[in-house]
Amino acid sequence: MPETSFQGQAVDTAPAPAAYLVIGIPGSGKSSVSAGLARRFPLGAHIEGDHLQELIVAGGRLPSPEEDLEADRQLLLRARNAAVLARSFHAAGVVPVIDDVVVRRAHLDFYLEHLKDLPLRLIVLAPSADVVARRVAERDKVLADDWSFLDEALRTELGGRGTWFDTSGMSLEETIDAVLAKG
Numbered sequence: 001m002p003e004t005s006f007q008g009q010a011v012d013t014a015p016a017p018a019a020y021l022v023i024g025i026p027g028s029g030k031s032s033v034s035a036g037l038a039r040r041f042p043l044g045a046h047i048e049g050d051h052l053q054e055l056i057v058a059g060g061r062l063p064s065p066e067e068d069l070e071a072d073r074q075l076l077l078r079a080r081n082a083a084v085l086a087r088s089f090h091a092a093g094v095v096p097v098i099d100d101v102v103v104r105r106a107h108l109d110f111y112l113e114h115l116k117d118l119p120l121r122l123i124v125l126a127p128s129a130d131v132v133a134r135r136v137a138e139r140d141k142v143l144a145d146d147w148s149f150l151d152e153a154l155r156t157e158l159g160g161r162g163t164w165f166d167t168s169g170m171s172l173e174e175t176i177d178a179v180l181a182k183g
Helices: 030-039 049-054 069-091 105-114 129-138 150-158 172-181
Strands: 019-024 044-048 095-101 120-125 163-165
Touching (some): 019 150, 030 044, 030 095, 030 172, 044 049, 044 069, 049 095, 069 095
Parallel strands (some): 019 095, 019 120, 120 163
16 A cells, blocks of 8 residues: 555545434344444444443443442443544544433433534334343343333333334334434
């Protein structure tokens, strides 16, 4: 590669037309929908909250049903890092699609503050509890805890925020089509 190949090369171009934050409880389909959604754009990036958490290789604390202030701090750290990546991709013309478990108003507000000024589309995946239980039982990824109680928190604290999709009877492709149809 010639030494001059990077000279004058701009990373940031015209900003991407959109940015997405796809939220829901574990097993709601966030990762599958987000990856598929990102693939529908000429330039799209899937930013997975769980993968950002895995970057902490020493002292990492996962959320648990019990109060854990350090785990909560790390949850916000991963949200901030997801937002930083989203802003960087967006500025470079790449549509960022973040997926993360977000069920509390304070957590969502933290994300929204860090993503302000982006053309953000908030997507809430909310299939029925029995569909989520079936999906969790069928997947390779094993959850350490039963997180089904988060469904009530999601519906209570975030009702009316974003565009909601009950994906209980929808295929992956139907869900992505519906998300794109809503703009």
